[in-house]
Amino acid sequence: MAQKLSIVKIGGNVIENKKELSKFLIAFSKIEGLKILVHGGGKLATELGKKLGIESTLINGRRITNAQSLELITMVYGGLANKNIVVELQSLNCNAIGLSGADANVIQAVKRPVKDIDYGFAGDIVAVNSNTIHAMLQNNWTPVFCALTHNKFGQLLNTNADTIASEIAIAMSSLYDTTLYYCFEKKGVLLDITNENSVVKKINTETYKELLDSKVIADGMLPKLENCFNALQKKVTTVCIGDVSMLDKNETLYTTITL
Numbered sequence: 492m493a494q495k496l497s498i499v500k501i502g503g504n505v506i507e508n509k510k511e512l513s514k515f516l517i518a519f520s521k522i523e524g525l526k527i528l529v530h531g532g533g534k535l536a537t538e539l540g541k542k543l544g545i546e547s548t549l550i551n552g553r554r555i556t557n558a559q560s561l562e563l564i565t566m567v568y569g570g571l572a573n574k575n576i577v578v579e580l581q582s583l584n585c586n587a588i589g590l591s592g593a594d595a596n597v598i599q600a601v602k603r604p605v606k607d608i609d610y611g612f613a614g615d616i617v618a619v620n621s622n623t624i625h626a627m628l629q630n631n632w633t634p635v636f637c638a639l640t641h642n643k644f645g646q647l648l649n650t651n652a653d654t655i656a657s658e659i660a661i662a663m664s665s666l667y668d669t670t671l672y673y674c675f676e677k678k679g680v681l682l683d684i685t686n687e688n689s690v691v692k693k694i695n696t697e698t699y700k701e702l703l704d705s706k707v708i709a710d711g712m713l714p715k716l717e718n719c720f721n722a723l724q725k726k727v728t729t730v731c732i733g734d735v736s737m738l739d740k741n742e743t744l745y746t747t748i749t750l
Contacts, residue, residue, distance in 0.1 A: 492668070493666070493667050493668040494524065494525060494667050494668065495524045495525065495667065495668045495669075495670070496524070496525045496526070496527070496628070496663055496666075496667035496668065496669045496670070497522050497524065497525070497526040497527070497670050497672065498526070498527045498529065498656055498659055498660045498663070498669060498670070498671050498672065499519060499522075499526065499527070499528050499529070499656075499672040499674055499738070500528075500529040500530070500652055500653060500655075500656035500671075500672065500673050500674065501515060501519075501528065501529070501530045501531075501674050501675075502531070502673075502674065502675035502676065503531050503532060503533045503534040503535065504534065504675060504676045505674065505675065505676065505735070506530060506531070506532055506534070506535060506572055506576075507534045507535050507538070511676075511735070512575075512576075512579075513579065514735055515674065515735045515738075516576065516579050516580055516583060517583060518735050518736075518738040518739065519580070519585070519738060520580060520583035520584070520585040521738070522738060525628045525667070526633055527624070527628075527633065527634045527635075527636070527659060527663075528576065528580075528587070528633065528634070528635045528636070529635075529636045529638075529652050529655050529656040529659065530568075530572060530573070530576060530635070530636070530637060530638070530652060531568065531572075531637075531638045531651075531652035532564070532567050532568045532571075532572035532637070532638065533554060533564075533638075535567050535571065535572055536554075536560075536563055536564045536567040536568070539563065539566075539567055539571075540560070540563050543563070545559055545560060545563050547560065548560075550608055550610075553610060553613070553651070554610075554613075554649060555608075555609070555610055555611050556610060556611040556612040556613050556648075556649040557611045557612070558611075558612070560611075560649075561611070561612045561647065561649060564638075564639070564649055565639060565647060568591075568637040568638050568639050569589075569591050569637050569639055572637065573589040573590075573591075573635060573637045574589055576589070576635055577589040577635055580633065580635070585633050586631055586632055586633060587632070587633045587634075587635045588627065588632045588633070588634055588635065589635045589637070590634055590635065590636050590637070591636070591637055591639040591640070591641070591647070592614075592616075592636070592639055592640030592641055592648075592650065592655070593639070593640070593641035593647060595620070595623045596620055596623070596641075596643065597619065597620045597623055597624060597636075598616060598618070598619055598620070598636075598640045598641075598650075598655065598658070598659075599616070599617050599618040599619075599640065599641065599642065599643055600614030600615055600616045600617060600640035600641065600642060600648045600650055601614065601615055601617055601642055601648075602614065602615075602642065602646070602648060603615050611649075612646070612647070612648055612649055613648060613649050613650070614640045614641075614642070614648025614649060614650040615650075616640060616650060616654060616655070616658045619658050619659055619661075619662035620662075621662040621663055621665065621666060624659070624662070624663060625663070625666055636655060636659070637652075638650055638651065638652040638655060640655070651714075653673065653714065653715055653718045654718055656671060656673070656718075657671065657718040657719070657721055657722045657727075660722050660727045660730075661721075661722055661725040661726070661727060664725065664726040664727045664728070665726070668728050669727050669728055670727075670728055670729045670730070670731065671719070671722055671727055671729070671730045671731070672730075672731045672732075672733075672737060672738065673715055673719070673730070673731070673732045673733075674733065674734065674735060674737060674738065675732075675733075675734065676734060677733070677734060678690050678733050678734050678736070678737075678744055678745060679691065679692070679732050679733045679734075679737075679744070679745045679746030680694060680702070680707075680708065680712065680716075680732055680746040681707075682707055688744070690733075690744055690745065690746060691707075691746055692743075692744075692745070692746060692747065693746070693747050693748075693749070694716075694746060694747075694748045694749075695748070695749050695750060696720070696750055699716065699720070699748075715732070716748070719732070719748045720748070720750070723748065723749065723750050724750065729747065729748075729749065730747075730748040730749075731745055731746065731747050731748070732745065732746040732748065733745025733746060
């Protein structure tokens with residue numbers, strides 16, 4: 492039987508709140524077995540950019556990454572956010588190692604082709620080195636990935652953290668019984684955005700279509716769920732969406748997604 496692997500993606504609203512981040516990292520450190528953490532840091536980058544006089548441009552929730560903003564997010568994602576997470580996990584006896592996709596050539600991407608919108612130095616993933624990640628896990632290291640990849644020609648690329656988590660989960664599913672968790676500030680997919688407890692506990696392909704048709708799922712949740720179903724179709728065992736309490740094995744109020 493394959494070993495269990497938990498891959499957790501943490502949202503920017505958690506990262507920018509020190510209290511919530513500490514609460515999350517305590518819960519993450521207590522996950523039994525092998526685990527991987529993926530994080531972004533877009534809101535942190537936007538705030539630092541304001542202080543430095545660097546404007547952030549977002550279209551449909553996606554950052555336009557010019558050369559100046561790439562420098563900014565490299566500092567924030569690969570430096571400030573990543574190392575603060577790693578150092579706190581070390582204090583919790585979780586032997587974390589902070590990584591970008593360029594480290595050990597773990598995640599390769601290509602610069603997103605220009606269609607209707609030029610996203611600049613945004614990366615679309617083409618390869619995940621599962622053998623290298625496997626070696627880290629078997630050495631009892633916990634990889635902590637920021638939202639940066641590379642093209643193997645010397646260029647860093649800004650890459651959506653939800654997508655990184657999904658692609659890592661897909662790559663590792665041939666070696667492990669893999670569960671992917673998207674951890675953010677809500678308790679799950681909500682029927683009523685004003686009611687925190689109106690969680691849709693189970694979503695499959697059929698109910699997903701119904702939720703789309705009724706406009707329950709829209710905006711920022713839409714690409715997240717697209718990543719979820721993409722992962723499931725490529726042999727990831729389970730995908731869950733919820734807040735930090737979801738990581739407690741006794742918790743039931745979160746969304747589980749299956750085909």
